[in-house]
Amino acid sequence: MDSLVLQDAILNGLISNQYQGNTLLDPQLLTNNQSATIWQTLRQELLSCKSFTWSVAFITLDMLVPFKAVMADLARIGISGTIITSDYLNFNQPAVFEELQKIPNLTVEIADISGFHTKGYLFDHGEYQTVIVGSANFTRSALLVNKEWNLKLSSRQEGSLFQQITTELNAVKQESNPLTSEWLAKYRMNWQPPETNLPRSKRLGKVQPNAMQKAALEQLEDLVKKGANKGLVVLATGTGKTYLGAFAVKKYQPRRFLYIVHREQIARKSLASFQRVIGGRQADYGLLTGNRHDWNAKYLFATVQTLSQQSILDSLKPTEFDYILIDEAHRAAAPSYQRVLNHFTPRFWLGMTATPERMDSQDVFKLFDYHLAYEIRLKDALAAKMLAPFHYVGVTDYEVDGEVITETAKLSQLVASKRVKYILDQLDYYGYCGNQARGLVFCSRQAEAKELAALFSASHHPAIALTNQNSSQERLNAVKQLEAGKIEYIITVDLFNEGVDIPSLNQIVMMRNTQSPIVFTQQLGRGLRKYPGKEFVTVIDFIGNYQHNYMIPMALNQDNSRSKDRARREVKLPANLDVSTINFTKVAEEQILASLDKIKLDSMKELRQAYHELAAQLGRPPLLNDFYHYGSVDPLVFAQNTQLKHYGEFLEKMGVDLKLTDYERQVLNFLTKEILNGKRPHELILLQHLLHGPYSIDAFKAELMRQNIRVSPEVLQSVDDILSLRFFNVKAGKKLRKDQYGGEPLVDHQDLLTYQLNSRISAGLKSHDDFKRLFVDILTTGREIAKQYDFKQAFTLYQQYDRKDVCRLLNWPLDVSAPLYGYRVAEDVCPIFITYQKDSAEKRNAIYNNQFQDGRSLRWYTRTPRHLSSDEVQRLLAGVKAGKPQVKLHLFVKQSDAVGKEFYYLGPAHIQAETVKEELVGPKKKPTVGMNLVLEHPLTTAMMNLLEM
Known part of the structure; x- marks a missing residue:
């Protein structure tokens, strides 16, 4: 490392920020x-x-x-x-x-x-x-x-x-x-243990609602006051769902109450919890199960299997209960629940679930009249200290003959003694909180579960396998043995995804392909219940060469955006969820990224599923702004989908009947592909004002200045070029791109004093509700997306832009992105695009060694053939030696071609004059001019990690 680099970094931090800083070396307050x-x-x-x-x-x-x-x-x-x-x-x-x-x-x-x-x-x-x-x-x-x-x-x-x-x-x-x-x-x-590690008996007092439960109770009470007779509460596993139900029933004071769930074990535990909250005589509480029929109980806890029998329903009047609670309400679309729902007419139905989104696309929200009374998901529950923190570690699964375990691995490979030893070594290495392991292991197959349990036990880690072949009593006995410390592990195949309460669990072990973020979250949630002395849960995920590995970061971060870029960030820059941590070993990270590269997250299948989920929650077809506000699909995923010209097309594919003219479709196509991304707000702001009539240029400029958005004659001219479609007067396939957008200016600005929408758009907005709704939706959503940018200058540091965005934001009159390639030296500016990691040594850009040395500088090369005397090079170097460069450089970098068309903006850069020289590059030794570029803003640690320098 050059001593001057370290010297400048120290001077930058301790003397003056006029010295060149360095991310790795700058003095910092952490x-x-x-x-x-x-x-x-x-x-x-x-x-x-x-x-x-x-x-x-x-x-x-x-x-x-x-x-x-x-x-x-x-x-x-x-x-x-x-x-x-x-x-x-x-x-x-x-x-x-x-x-x-x-x-x-x-x-x-x-x-x-x-x-x-x-x-x-x-x-x-x-x-x-x-x-x-x-x-x-x-x-x-x-x-x-x-x-x-x-x-x-x-x-x-x-x-x-x-x-x-x-x-x-x-x-x-x-x-x-x-x-x-x-x-x-x-x-x-x-050593003396801390005083806080008291036995449960000394820590349990009178049950009082926590802050979340109080808020939920207020929402439920408000729903009842408004006359609703149904409501749904969505609560993360382990956040006190059963107690909330008991508090709600206690407050309602029903004449008679019915609780419905799918498993007797849950019904019994829930009965005990309700009795603890509500109090009263033991005789007031009863069960309706295969073995118990406590017909006279005021608070009746029933399994749906028994309750849904026609003979049982016939013996109960439709008005028998005035308050009915369905636990695990995402199951309520099943035929057995439907028979119950169709029979009873209580004054209020309450549904409770941790996962309202069902994999079978059944509309759970509709069953409760789209009344979402309260919702708290995993991230919120962790932040509110309602759950035990977890430390997730994604490690690579065992390799057999150089190949990592896959979905099609033979049973003999899954239970091979070397794999079992490897697994037990990892469980021991990452450990658990407490004196003894109490682990729940999810594996792929029933035969695997049984064999693993035997092999764990033989290795002095007593374990029991549980599958759907085991009776409820056998499952209950296994849980009791785990809680008592007689065994260390229960090994199962998706059996304990929900409805099982083992608060003392301190290890969750995943040894199977992640098929669904919902199931992943359910399994993770098994270990998150608080328990005396349990300070955290260790989650160990053995990541094989599975095609669905890409779901892991999405599930951990509850990310439904379908954005590959966001998923990559979540793998390469794992976030902390309050004091819970997400960690991937290097090999596991590579496996997830490889899986992500192969999947199409914005496929019509994925988007259709997301649409139906949100439509079920809203009770109507969602718009782009709904996706944005409900944290579902990133609206830009629809915009970037090559199968869709605009969101209206997608709605039609979903069966929504829209009345749109061909021209209106072209306008929506333009707004979706060019304006929605929010990377420049000027067009969005202007069009929003034009919805209400003509708008003067003076008012427009004043509004931009009021919002602290840059405005200049060049920017205003560029806005005209965009909205007149002159910017798109370039070939795109067989026709000019502007013709795909309707071919005529959207906005009339001929007098240079006043803007107004063209007559066809104005007429459409007045007479066609579908067009107006979609038009306004794009503008509203675009303004929301724009909030992540800083508009005091053209580009925002570390945001992503493609070549066309750069042409537009540099106020160039035409989209010249197609021939732009690596850079373009204009009169006073030069954008430079670098693909940091080359996919192949044979690709043209692989002949250049564009590598960051220290987080602030890299070696960069012009095209070939170029010489110091070339006109392009002379313009690029003008004023550099004197310290007054005439051309401003903007540096854009992406990790590799696999990540798509967008580049991260790393800020302005300058040329180090003493490093400029002619070089011969590539196998054919073609002449080029190399030079060191120094960033104005040294890269952050996060950006360096993202680019893997």
Whole structure:
């Protein structure tokens, strides 16, 4: 690394920001905020270092799972490190030291120093060292959510700061001893557990509604007051759904109440919960199941299998109950539930579910009159501290003869002794919270479950297999054995997706293909119930070479956008859900990305399913703005779909009858493909005002200035070029693109003083409701999408643009994106497009070594053949040596061709004059001019990770 780079970075941070900064090296204050956490910086430093030494007093068990995932990747490339910690204040649990011992590429030292309270993280990068010191211990709260201040500084080995740190570390090491099993045994014997780990009996008091339940009760009461007789509540698994139902019934005070569920075990547990909340005589509560018919109970808890029998229904009047609650209401479309729904006429029906979206496309919302009384999903529940946090780790499944397990793997491969050993090793490595594993394992086949249970047990990890062949009593007995610690694992095949309450679970193990985000979330939710002493749940997902791997990040992030770009970000930049973490080992990440590259997320099948789900929730055909506001499909997915010209076409494919003229369809096509993306708001704002009549140019300019949006004669001319369609006066196939958009200006601005819509659009908006609704929907949605951009300048840092967007936003009169390729030197500006990772050495762009060196500069080359004397090169270099370049460079980079047409905007760049020289490149040694480009804004760590530099 050039010493000047480090010097400039230090001067940038400590003297003046006029010096060139550097993402990797700049002095930084690290805090936890919405854009980054301290852990993300530590993780990046770990993944890029050659070794590390940490001196940190306090470590919590809950932070070791994500740490182990990183250490597993480092072990693969021979990177190791040292942690110096202590027994100060008995803060560190014995289990922390035990888990640290499991990391093979980690040395642990115990400081024998009174009052040892350091919080320092040193990383050796070879050419330089980075230290992070401040307030943060290696604990989950400190690294993810707490208000912490930590200073990050980089130095050479010969720097006095590094020498001071090295001296101090050496002094600490002199007073430290290796962590040994003997030391740990003695520590465990003397260690006192925290007082918060009390038995359940001492922690349970009178049940009171939590904040979420209070809000839901208010919404339900409001629904009843409005005269509704049906309502649906959507609550994430483990958030107190049953107690909420009991609170609602207690408040309603029904004459007689009926609770319906699909399994007797759930009915019995729910009865106990209701009795605890409502109180009263034992005789008031009864069961209606295959074995029990408590006909006279005021609060009757029934299984649908028994209740739906015609003889049972005939014995109960339609008005027998004035309040009926259907638990797991997503099942209510089944014939047995339908018989019950058609028979009874209570004053109020309440449906409760964690997953209203059904894979069979049945309309659950319709069954409850589209009255969604309250909803809280997984992310919200985690943020509200209603669930136990989880640490998810996606690891690669076992390889057989160099091939990772697939959907078609033979049973003999799934239960091979080497695979079982590999699985048990991973379960041990990533661990669990508590003294003993209490795990639920989901596998692919019943025979696999039975064989795995036998093999687990033979390896001293007692396990029981449960399938749909087991009776309800056998399932209940297995759960009791798990809770009592007599077994460690229950191994099943999708049997315990819902309706099973095992709060003490501390491991969820997934050993099967993810077929559905719904099922994934259900299975994840099995372990998220709170339990005394359970501080987190470890989720270990064995990711094979499965075609549906792409669903994993979508399920974890509850992402329904169908956006590949968003899914890639979720894999490469895993988010924290409050203090829950998502972690993928490198190989698992590659498997997911490979799966994502093969799938078409915006296929008509995917969009149709999303449409029906949202239509079911709304009770009407959704518009683009509905998708945006309900967090469903990204509206731009519809715009980018090559099978659709506009959203109206999609509605027609869904069976919606629309009355649109051919010209109106062309206008909607234009708005969808060119304006909806919100990358420039000017056209959207103008068209919205023109809905109400003519609009003066002075009023338009004043409105833009009021909204702090750039305005200039060039921008206004570009708006005219777009809305007149002159910008699109280029070939697109066999005809001019502007002809695909109707061929005539949408807006009349001939007098240069006033804008107004053309007569055909004005007439259509007045007389055709379908056209007006779709027209307004595009403008409204586009304005919402535009909120993510900064319009004080043409481009927003780290947003994505394709070549056509760049032509438009640079105010060029024509769309010249087709011949633009790598760059175009205009009069005063030059956009440069770089594909960072080349797919093939034989592709033209692979002859150039465009590589970022340090997060701020890269080597860039002109086209071939080019010489220093070439006119294009001379214009590009004009004024560069004098420090007054005449052409402004804008740098756009994408990871690879596989990610699509859009490039990330990395900001303005300048040419380092002394680096410019002619070079010969490629196998044919063609002449080109190479030069170093330096970014005005050094890349963030997140962007560097996204581009995989």
